[in-house]
Each structure stands twice: as C-alpha cells, then as structure tokens.
Amino acid sequence: MTALCSYHSPCFPGTCADTVTCQCHEGFSGINGNQRCRTMTPGNSPIITQCTSILANIDRTGQKMEKYRFVTDSSQPNSTRVDTMWVNQNDYNYINVEFAAFSLSPENIAQPKYITGFKFGIVSGKIQIDLQKVDRNDPNQPFVSQNETQNCRYQPGSLNPNDDVFHCNFTDENFDRLLENGDNLTLTVIAENGGFRELNTPTGHTQDYFYGQSSTKSTMFRFDSIKPYHCLLDKPNPCSSKALDVTEDITKGHFQNKFHHNRGLLNPVARYLHYDFMTKYEKKVPLELDDKTGNRTLQRIPNVFGIVKFEYNFRNSNQGNTTPLSWIPVSKAFSENQTFNIGRRDGDTINFWVKATDVLGNHGIDMTQISFDSSPPEDLRKADVIFQRNVKATNFSFSSRLLVDTYDRDSGIHKIKWELIANNSNMVFRSGEIPGNKTNVNSGPINLTIAATYDNGVRLKWVLPPTCYERTTIIVKSLSINGRLLTWTVDKNANWFDLTGLDPETNYNLSLITNYGSQMSDPVVLQFRTIASPAALTGGAIAGISIAFLILLGIIVAMVVLWRLGRLSVIKEDIQRRATVVRKNIANRFSAAHINETYGCDDIYVYGQMEFNETDSKFISSNDIVLDVMLTSGRFADIYKARYLPHNNKAKQNVIAKTLKSGYSEENLLMMKAKINFFAKEVGDHPNIIISCIPTPEFNIASFNQTLGCLRKSPTSLSEINGDSRASG
The missing domain is CATH 3.30.200.20 (Phosphorylase Kinase; domain 1)
Known part of the structure; x- marks a missing residue:
C-alpha cells in the first residue's frame, strides 16, 4: 500500500488523519495516487468582477472617425445569466471586450515537508465570439456564421498563476462580418484558475499542476433594424386603446413595484448625449425640446422601491378582520415606518393594515396582528410542579422528568426556567428552560425530519408546536432541481405525511407552512433526495419464482390427496407423539439445571x-x-x-x-x-x-x-x- 502524506500520494492541500485517510481541503478533491487533492471543485471557480463589451463603427480610411458606438457594462458579471442587449444599428466593424477576474486562494493551509512550494490563481483568459444568423428557408432555425475563441494577450499559465486581479482587454479592429436584422452576436469571457504544487522527491523536485475550474459571462447583442409597428394603428379595428400598459402590480407583502424599480422607470430622464471619442464631437437635444409638462417629465418621481404613497389603518380584532375602506396617510411621505398611540388592555389583539400605491394607481394591502400582554403569568404553587424519577424517556440511566402546570390569563407562556439545586450545599449544578405555548403565529412545524425515503416519495414527520392561535391547514411544497413544483394540503392536526408522485434519484427542496386563518407561519425548509427505483426482475428470477410456485402447488395437491385417503390423521398423530417426547426431555434437563449451576x-x-x-x-x-x-x-x-x-x-x-x-x-x-x-x-x-x-x-x-x-x-x-x-x- 502506498503511504499517504508523501510524494507518492500527496495529500495537499489537505490533512492526513492516519496512514490511510486523507481529507482534502475545502474546494479540492481527488482520491488516487498523485491525483489526490489535485482537482479544484466547482465551488472554487474564479470570480469575474467586471465585463464590458463595446461595438463601434469606425471609418477604415481617412481620419478614421468613430461614427457611433454601443457600450454595455454587466451589472452582474459573476453570474451565468446572459445579458441581452437590443441594438437597432447594424454597421459595426469594431469589437472591444474587457474583463477582470480573480481566484480565491485557500487559507490556513499546512505545508508538509514533502511540499516545497505551491501557488494558486488565474492561469488563462479567453474571449469567445459567436454569431448566429437567420436562415432564409427556416427563420426559426438560425445557423452559426462565426464561432471562434481568442486568447487574452497575457496568459499566466499553471507554473506562474496570477494570484492578484487578472485583467484582459481584447480588441478586434477588423471585424468584417455582415450584421443583419435578426442576427445574434454573443461575446463570452472565460477565466480559468489553477496552479501547481512542487514535490520533494528522492530524485529532485517535480511539479504537479492543479486541474482548475472555468467561469464564464456572456453578453448577447440582438439586432433589430426594422422600424417598430404597433397594432394600435390598425384601421379600422385597432388592437388596443393603449400603446403601452404596465400591468405588473405591487408585490404583496414586500411593498415593491419591481417592474418600475428594477428598470428605473421613475428615475430622472437624462438628456440625450452622444460623444464621438475620435472627433471630440458632442451631439445633444436642445433644452427647448425637452418634455417639461404632464405627469412624467425629466424630473425624478419620488418613490420608495417604486411606491409613491403609503397609508395605514388599525382597529381591535374584535371588530372584525375585513379590509378597511378609509385610509390614513403616513406622517412622513415615503416613510416605511409609522408610530402609533393606541389605547389597549392586556389580552387585546390589534389588526394593522398597510396600503402601498404605485404611480399608475395599482395598490397592495397587507395586514398583521399584534397581541398585548404586560401582566406576569399566574404564580406557581407547589402542586403545579411535579418531579418524576426513573421515567422511560431516554437511553440513559437515572432519567427524571419535570412537569409544570401553569398558564397566563391574557396570552401564553413563553418559557419556564428551572434549576436543580443540591439540598446540602445549595449549589446549582444544572439549569435550563422549558418552552411554553407562547403566542406566536409564526410558529410552523418543528423537528421536521425524513422518516423514510422511497424511489417515488418520502415520509415526513414533525412536531406541532403549542400555540394560542387556531391552525387551519398545513401546506407542503416540494421543488425539484428541474423546476417541478408540487403542493399538498395536510390536515391541521397531522404530524406526518407521505409525499408521493416524485421522481427517483432527484434532489428536492421542501417547505412546510402552517396557515392560521388569513395569516401563515414562516416556512420550515428541508432538502432530500429520492432513492433509485428497484431493479426489474430478471428472467432467472421470474423462472425461480415460477418453480417455487409450482412446488408449493404440488405440496397443496399432495396434502389434499392424503386427506382424501385418510393418511393425514396418521401423520398428525406421529407429530404429536414426537412433540411429547421433546417436551419430556426438556423438562428433565431443566429439573437438573435447577440443582446444577452449569445449566445450559x-x-x-x-x-x-x-x-x-x-x-x-x-x-x-x-x-x-x-x-x-x-x-x-x-x-x-x-x-x-x-x-x-x-x-x-x-x-x-x-x-x-x-x-x-x-x-x-x-x-x-x-x-x-x-x-x-x-x-x-x-x-x-x-x-x-x-x-x-x-x-x-x-x-x-x-x-x-x-x-x-x-x-x-x-x-x-x-x-x-x-x-x-x-x-x-
């Protein structure tokens, strides 16, 4: 057996618990020989921090003036999402792509004696150019006109990886492809990490290269040079009375209009400005032509995440839970906070409503409840506390149980503190807390576990926490990695449930939510994976089962024949006689064991x-x-x-x-x-x-x-x- 933690089978970066067990450092894998701990895992991929793409039209002759350009800078460079940009000009003959990336080096690595050096970082950078064009015969099946990969000018390599920020700037000054309406031009940046470890061997020093990971970021330019047309202009039957209708409403419970906020539709409108870097010429719209009237001008519309107005209302829950018809504006415009001075008594529950409105008049309403209790629970009496010894509760000896019977008139018990005190020394040698049935509408099922796993489902078990609110239903949702969402409604008092109809060998994310009337608890989440489906019976197994069935059928036929011939009673008497002899022999042996300590x-x-x-x-x-x-x-x-x-x-x-x-x-x-x-x-x-x-x-x-x-x-x-x-x- 080859020893670990040596140049024969390096456990680096990692640690050896003994001569046969190697634990690679987080972010590395590999189990055999010199491949041990040599592969960087996907979680150790490079991080892209910048990705900028430029398309331009520059004269090839004369003063080489830049006529126009299109610049995009990714807001999420370290994501696999493809940034899509619509372009209405086709005559581009210049491409520039710039990106930056770095690789996180593992920390707190112990360097064994057989490792004389190591280094991690970015080892290479590339730019990939893909151009897809519309097929004249089938517009829905584009064909690839260009697919090429260019290396960045600076390539560090595995022997000298860049452990700092890696920069790449690629320019194609002679881009000569024809760009037409419907074409898609995708520019992808690729950063790869890696490194080396130097081994001290009896014959000298050798290097092992690490197998790194790659990170990519793509920007797609979609060309559309045809003038837009709206069916609103159709005569005599226009399709709509509005050319643009933003229908996405406020996200209930979060008070955001994501459509307005994420797209910056309420931000100030910047003046049109185009600057030609080659000629130093600036184009702009005259101020007298700017829009200064109407509801939407160049000025910013004040808002909070797309919301332009907040209102509220409240009343005691004994007056009902219906949504109010009148609303009170918040004291500070665009504030997400409001202070209330409410007359209340212990035991009261107050309903609060908040209404948020966006610039188009869409509104969202949400409600919550707050219960008040400033009085302490009832005093404990001696009869309310029971200490039980020697209970069947755990697998340990000397188990005891403490039972406390208490209540609070206006709400519930949050927790009970206890101490175990020695009678002689008054020393507290054990203390703890017992959770009570606190008033918490956000309490979902607790101790959620997978009791059994099958190829098409799982069995869930949980504990229902005590609560002063009445549960109505329990909702179970599962989401597979391929996006398949399943939902089940479970009885409010159930503490287990079988999920069926799932796919074998599939990872699922599961959540349980308890409904309390119009409110719901926070979700309790769990991850699991279904097992593989059982293998189908082979021809040999089916043949074996068939033979066993025929043998059993033969025995049954033989028993019927013996019974009809009267031979079955003779066999029964013989069995009873033999059993009587066995019982007498056992009784004799136990009589001997009674007086002999060497009983069997x-x-x-x-x-x-x-x-x-x-x-x-x-x-x-x-x-x-x-x-x-x-x-x-x-x-x-x-x-x-x-x-x-x-x-x-x-x-x-x-x-x-x-x-x-x-x-x-x-x-x-x-x-x-x-x-x-x-x-x-x-x-x-x-x-x-x-x-x-x-x-x-x-x-x-x-x-x-x-x-x-x-x-x-x-x-x-x-x-x-x-x-x-x-x-x-």
Whole structure:
C-alpha cells in the first residue's frame, strides 16, 4: 500500500488523519495516487468582477472617425445569466471586450515537508465570439456564421498563476462580418484558475499542476433594424386603446413595484448625449425640446422601491378582520415606518393594515396582528410542579422528568426556567428552560425530519408546536432541481405525511407552512433526495419464482390427496407423539439445571416465551426503585446497587438491580426474560435470590434505560455479583 502524506500520494492541500485517510481541503478533491487533492471543485471557480463589451463603427480610411458606438457594462458579471442587449444599428466593424477576474486562494493551509512550494490563481483568459444568423428557408432555425475563441494577450499559465486581479482587454479592429436584422452576436469571457504544487522527491523536485475550474459571462447583442409597428394603428379595428400598459402590480407583502424599480422607470430622464471619442464631437437635444409638462417629465418621481404613497389603518380584532375602506396617510411621505398611540388592555389583539400605491394607481394591502400582554403569568404553587424519577424517556440511566402546570390569563407562556439545586450545599449544578405555548403565529412545524425515503416519495414527520392561535391547514411544497413544483394540503392536526408522485434519484427542496386563518407561519425548509427505483426482475428470477410456485402447488395437491385417503390423521398423530417426547426431555434437563449451576442457556430459552403476570405479588413498580451506583457489568447486562423504596414505606431495603445494557439485542432480551421466569417459577422464594421483577408493557424496564431486570438482596461479597454476571449477563 502506498503511504499517504508523501510524494507518492500527496495529500495537499489537505490533512492526513492516519496512514490511510486523507481529507482534502475545502474546494479540492481527488482520491488516487498523485491525483489526490489535485482537482479544484466547482465551488472554487474564479470570480469575474467586471465585463464590458463595446461595438463601434469606425471609418477604415481617412481620419478614421468613430461614427457611433454601443457600450454595455454587466451589472452582474459573476453570474451565468446572459445579458441581452437590443441594438437597432447594424454597421459595426469594431469589437472591444474587457474583463477582470480573480481566484480565491485557500487559507490556513499546512505545508508538509514533502511540499516545497505551491501557488494558486488565474492561469488563462479567453474571449469567445459567436454569431448566429437567420436562415432564409427556416427563420426559426438560425445557423452559426462565426464561432471562434481568442486568447487574452497575457496568459499566466499553471507554473506562474496570477494570484492578484487578472485583467484582459481584447480588441478586434477588423471585424468584417455582415450584421443583419435578426442576427445574434454573443461575446463570452472565460477565466480559468489553477496552479501547481512542487514535490520533494528522492530524485529532485517535480511539479504537479492543479486541474482548475472555468467561469464564464456572456453578453448577447440582438439586432433589430426594422422600424417598430404597433397594432394600435390598425384601421379600422385597432388592437388596443393603449400603446403601452404596465400591468405588473405591487408585490404583496414586500411593498415593491419591481417592474418600475428594477428598470428605473421613475428615475430622472437624462438628456440625450452622444460623444464621438475620435472627433471630440458632442451631439445633444436642445433644452427647448425637452418634455417639461404632464405627469412624467425629466424630473425624478419620488418613490420608495417604486411606491409613491403609503397609508395605514388599525382597529381591535374584535371588530372584525375585513379590509378597511378609509385610509390614513403616513406622517412622513415615503416613510416605511409609522408610530402609533393606541389605547389597549392586556389580552387585546390589534389588526394593522398597510396600503402601498404605485404611480399608475395599482395598490397592495397587507395586514398583521399584534397581541398585548404586560401582566406576569399566574404564580406557581407547589402542586403545579411535579418531579418524576426513573421515567422511560431516554437511553440513559437515572432519567427524571419535570412537569409544570401553569398558564397566563391574557396570552401564553413563553418559557419556564428551572434549576436543580443540591439540598446540602445549595449549589446549582444544572439549569435550563422549558418552552411554553407562547403566542406566536409564526410558529410552523418543528423537528421536521425524513422518516423514510422511497424511489417515488418520502415520509415526513414533525412536531406541532403549542400555540394560542387556531391552525387551519398545513401546506407542503416540494421543488425539484428541474423546476417541478408540487403542493399538498395536510390536515391541521397531522404530524406526518407521505409525499408521493416524485421522481427517483432527484434532489428536492421542501417547505412546510402552517396557515392560521388569513395569516401563515414562516416556512420550515428541508432538502432530500429520492432513492433509485428497484431493479426489474430478471428472467432467472421470474423462472425461480415460477418453480417455487409450482412446488408449493404440488405440496397443496399432495396434502389434499392424503386427506382424501385418510393418511393425514396418521401423520398428525406421529407429530404429536414426537412433540411429547421433546417436551419430556426438556423438562428433565431443566429439573437438573435447577440443582446444577452449569445449566445450559439453550434450555432457559424455553422460558423466554412466557408472558409476565403483572398481577403477581412478585412484581413491583419501577417508581419504587432507585439505582445508586453500577457495581459491575457482564456480557449484556449491568448490575447496580439499588434501594427498594415502596410507597407504603414498609420493607425498605438495599437490593441489587440487574438491567440490560443500552442497545441490547433481541437475543439478549429473550435470555433475560427467560432467566427471570426460570428463577421465579423453578427456584421460587429464596432469601438470597429473587425478591421481585419489574414489568413494563413491552417487557422493557420502565426506569432508567429501557431495559429489563430482576432485583436481588444485597450479596455478601462482590464475587457473588461477578459470578452471577458471568453466568447470566
């Protein structure tokens, strides 16, 4: 085996936990030989910070004057979204593309002795030019007229990567392609990262190059030189009474008109200005021709995210939840805040409405509720707090439970703080908080988990939090990576649900929302992946199933024949006779085991099938047992020194409790149950053996760690305990 963390199989950048386990640094992968940790992952791709594209028309002769140009600077250079620009001029013969990029180098890398040097950064930059033209025979199927890739003038390379900001400026001064109406010209910038690591080998130094990632950003110029035409001009039947109708309304709940805001439709209108960089000539519209009248002039329309007016209203919830008809303007124009002075009492709930209006008169209305409670909860009484010992709650010993019964007259309980204090020293050695049924309409399902995963769905489980609001429905939504959205409505009191109809081996994003009437909770999100569909039965499997079915059918036919001939009763009598002989042999062996400590475990398994009789006087409540300290441990059972404290305060005594270990198997459970029944029924009352056993519904001990056990009087020596542990634990 080749040793890791050496020049044979470098674990760099990464760490070796031992001689066989390598953990590559975040952003790197690779598992075999010299390929280990050598590939940069997609999350470690270069970051493009600038992307500027210029199209221009410059005379090729004479003074080489620039007639016009089109410049675009990407607002989201580090995204895969293609920036699309519509151009109404075709005569471009000059292209310039400029971009900047950098690569994040990993931090806090430990350099082992066999690595003498390393470096990460940008290793290359390229520009790709694609021109698609309209096919005369089929306009819907464009053809590629140009597809070429040009290298940036500066190419750092893997041995000397640029660990700073990489700049590339590409110019095609002789672009000679004919640009026509309907053409698409796409300019794509490409930045690739990488680097090297230098290994110290017995024969000298060698370099390994890292396999990097590429990032791209594209700008598409779409050429449209045909004069626009609107069907409004159709005579005698125009298509509409408006040439432009902006119908996108305010986004409810966010108070934004994204269409107006994102496109800057309310910004000031800049004066027309064209500057010819070659001739230093400036073109502009005379001031007297600017639009200075009407609702939309060159001036900015004051707004907040496309909203030009905010109004509000409020009233007590006992007056209804219907939307008000009258509105009050906010005290400060374009303010998103308002101060209220409302008369209220503890327990009141106030409805608040906000109305937002855009420049076209579209409006959005949203409502929220606020409940008031300034009074403390009711005082706790001693009877309101119950401390339970030895409850079946966890897999750990000595579990206890605290129950608190309290309430608040005007709202709910947010949380309950508790402390566990030593009686002798008053030292607080444990404290915590218990969540209450706080008044929170935003409380969605909690502890959302995937209980089971299938090829066509999953089973969800969750816990419904307590709330003072009435739930109406639970909405489950799943969205696959390919954009498929599914929605289910679940019963308001359900705590599990099966999602079906999903695709196998597909990643899904899931959200659960609880509806409280007209309001809803914050979404609880979860991600999961469905498993692969089971393989179809092969021809051999189908043949095997067919043969098994024929054999079973033959057995059934044989049984019917034997029954008709009267031979079946003879076989039954023979089986009963053999079973009687087996029972007598087992009984004889157990009689011997009663007086011989070397009894066989196989014999005792017979008693594992017996049921406990909880009405028997030998059985006691687990609440009467207190485990003090573990004395020893056997193969599958632990032995504790314990105290028997019955409720009647009689017969208090020290005992030994034997319990199954956490994580016990079915075989361990059967053995323990068999021993309890064997000693209880065969040995009977004995001053030093069995006092009583502890029953529970599923034959698990109700106290401490969900195990089963018997109680014994304290032994006279530790060797008795160890001996018993070896014999039966």
